Amino acid sequence: MSKKLSINAAIDYLSNQQVIAYPTESIFGLGCDPDSEKAVKQLLELKKRDINKGLILIADNYQQLLPYIDDDGLSTEQKNMMFESWPGHVTWILPKNSATPYFITGQFDTIAVRVTAHPVVKALCHQYGKPIVSTSANLSGYAPCQTSEQVQQQFGQSFPILQGKLGNKTNPSQIRDSRNGQIIRY
Template sequence: MGLGTHIWQVDPERPAYDELQPAVQVLRGGGLVAFPTETVYGLGADALNPDAVARIFEAKGRPQDNPLIVHVSSREMAYSLMGNSAERPLLDRLARAFWPGPLTLVVTAAARVPRRVTAGLDTVGLRMPSHPVALALIEQLGRPVAAPSANRSGVPSPTSPEHVWEDLKGRIEGIVAGGDCDVGVESTVLDITVTPPLLLRPGGVTPEALADVLGCPVVIDRHARAPASEKEPIGPVRSPGMKYRHYAPRTPILLVEAGDGHVERLREVVGAHQAEGKRVGLLVTDESALALQLDLPTIRMGPKSRPEAIARDLFRNLRAVDKLKVDVVVAEGIDDAGVGLAVMNRLRRAAEARV
């Protein structure tokens, strides 16, 4: 593309109107702007401009059958994108509890939503982000913003403006630099067009929290726990992050699932690859790093007792994997309760193999 990519520094807590206006004008003109949300940096375009939306797929190298999430700044804006008013009461109930925040609700799409946004489906995912910069940007534009993660497709998602610059400089018009993201994994995606609602992608809102509001256990799509095998056919998907391998560094990752004796299993897998003459690195919890006591390049994910911290730093750590300069990285799985489900969803999709 060869674009000159601007960087606009803004106050992440109280972005000034004038600070955001250059980015707003780019969006209004059909351009692409990366901006911070509480989950990851998003790559935004005017959701109602099909040509602008098409440029998202081009910039990211994103498959055309992977739908986009649309970000809104109010429930009224969300209503304008819904094609079935019967879904409003449930959206309202969940929005009161979790919006603004890291929850995407899949609803029946209104006719005005471009098919490029929905990947030709009759549904669309809607989310109201809580990051002050994201909300202010959408409010000033006065239109919904379609925004997947602001990275090249397949690699770890960006949680800082530096990550966006590494991936998309010269391919988009600008980056609104508003600091690092707090949650670190993308939003939870819940399909409310079906009864009971179906969790399509785990994220910043846990199944347990959703169950408290819904008054019943959440049904979790099987691909939310583990990706489909390459041989398994999978049809159209209503959420990003379900169909393709994602989040993968260039260095192969071997994932050792959590369970009894997994520290010794980590040691065995490391030893087996060292016996083959491979340079091995580790991506493990603080506790396992101490227990293993191996003199290897190591990325510590954080303590097991703080899965939210592991989630926050997960993509930064996955991006750091390639800086270890090793042949293979042995990664540790964690318990998939709470936000651990989102962490394990990403690790399983990033891994070349699970052992």
């Protein structure tokens, strides 16, 4: 039986450097505290994902992302383009802050971030007071999980899953590059 988590229980898992699954706008995501190298490495191991690929951070608001990005490296035009799409289903590639750890950004000098409109994830990040890692809940090479049952099939019957329904999007978030506005993933 899966562990159906409330937001407070999910925060306990995150605070204890553990990985959880949670609903997003389109699929279930896997998340953890982005400041915990232990938790991020556990997430990468669970997914069988290469650390060099980097990860997305999902937040309640832009201010939660400031410790991880180089805000001064963004023009007003770039910020306006980004803010027009948020909160929403668009992930932006931004310049990273020099203190942002390699285990989040991988081989890149940028970081992928999103301010979500999904009410459950928004509430989780708001109450946790910071963003969380957001990557699709699936083993590398498998389709992203769209039900809690699929999460259990891939990660085990007792895997902790934040209660909530998926949003109405059919694809993972669009990814855009803030440097040129280019769409990297539709």
